Amino acid sequence: MSDSGTEPDAGLPEADTVEAIQQALVEWYETDHREYPWRQTDDPYAILVSEIMSQQTQLDRVIEPWEDFLDEWPTVESLAAAPRGDVVSFWSSHSLGYNNRAKYLHEAASQLIEAYDGEFPETPKELQELMGVGPYTANAVASFAFNNGDAVVDTNVKRVLYRAFDIPDDDSAFETAAAELMAEGHSRVWNNAIMELGGVACGKTPKCDTAGCPWRQWCHAYQTGDFTAPDVPTQPSFEGSRRQFRGRVIRILGEYDELTLDELGPRVRIDYGGDSGREWLDGLVADLADDGLVETDRQRDKTVVRLRQ
Numbered sequence: 001m002s003d004s005g006t007e008p009d010a011g012l013p014e015a016d017t018v019e020a021i022q023q024a025l026v027e028w029y030e031t032d033h034r035e036y037p038w039r040q041t042d043d044p045y046a047i048l049v050s051e052i053m054s055q056q057t058q059l060d061r062v063i064e065p066w067e068d069f070l071d072e073w074p075t076v077e078s079l080a081a082a083p084r085g086d087v088v089s090f091w092s093s094h095s096l097g098y099n100n101r102a103k104y105l106h107e108a109a110s111q112l113i114e115a116y117d118g119e120f121p122e123t124p125k126e127l128q129e130l131m132g133v134g135p136y137t138a139n140a141v142a143s144f145a146f147n148n149g150d151a152v153v154d155t156n157v158k159r160v161l162y163r164a165f166d167i168p169d170d171d172s173a174f175e176t177a178a179a180e181l182m183a184e185g186h187s188r189v190w191n192n193a194i195m196e197l198g199g200v201a202c203g204k205t206p207k208c209d210t211a212g213c214p215w216r217q218w219c220h221a222y223q224t225g226d227f228t229a230p231d232v233p234t235q236p237s238f239e240g241s242r243r244q245f246r247g248r249v250i251r252i253l254g255e256y257d258e259l260t261l262d263e264l265g266p267r268v269r270i271d272y273g274g275d276s277g278r279e280w281l282d283g284l285v286a287d288l289a290d291d292g293l294v295e296t297d298r299q300r301d302k303t304v305v306r307l308r309q
């Protein structure tokens with residue numbers, strides 16, 4: 001519990017706020033994200049290959065093998081027609097981990113030709129029928145190739161949901177929250193965006209401010225200063241207490257339409273005054289305004305602060 005009032009509410013907020021949350025994340029993702037070549041295609045075969053390769057290999061190290069693989073076997077037909085030994089040797093010569101993955105991928109290609117006429121099925125359920133394709137991979141292919149997936153729930157997504165909305169560490173609670181948060185029919189952009197958030201901003205040591213996390217104004221962890229998560233059992237270290245005070249300003253302003261700086265200061269810190277007085281608060285609020293989180297307004301001789309809508 002923070003020392004300046006009650007905890008923010010847990011769980012997902014009201015529907016109209018959920019809409020603002022969705023929009024903020026998609027805008028953040030679309031403005032800037034890590035570019036991987038498989039994010040620029042909707043070819044299910046190319047996406048399946050990237051998903052199978054990235055099960056055991058970091059994304060940055062998948063780019064080259066993925067490109068080489070598609071040069072060698074550009075279509076599902078060409079892969080199905082290749083000798084299995086060639087696919088397995090490719091896998092081991094590119095250090096892609098368990099060779100069984102290569103065998104399964106080759107088997108899945110044959111299955112696609114024989115049972116599906118070379119056409120990929122489009123739902124997560126049907127995609128799981130393919131050899132070596134589990135629920136996560138099936139959903140990824142359905143999302144990224146056909147924009148037809150469910151909300152992804154992986155370790156990164158759980159961490160984000162736990163921190164941002166205080167979702168309890170329970171698989172079905174994560175699944176329900178993730179599904180409610182994703183706008184129907186937007187699995188391609190949404191799953192990419194939320195995984196990017198978990199990978200770039202909300203990692204084990206969160207980079208809320210430096211990565212410009214679009215959820216700071218709603219985030220439970222940002223507002224309470226507790227950044228633990230199911231896979232982060234102890235508080236990660238980060239750059240001092242300034243972030244905690246920024247979070248506290250956001251939380252307090254969430255409880256009021258607006259406050260003057262003189263009303264805000266003592267609510268933000270119990271020792272408000274002196275070195276941690278008005279000048280300090282001006283700087284904190286100016287930073288938050290630069291980041292687009294709050295707005296200030298001169299009213300008579302007072303500065304009023306409110307959350308930016």
Ligand code: SF4
Pocket residue numbers: 160163164201202203206207208213214215216219220221222227
């Ligand atoms: S504000 Fe920080 S803790 Fe909250 S979701 Fe964003 S990166 Fe994660």
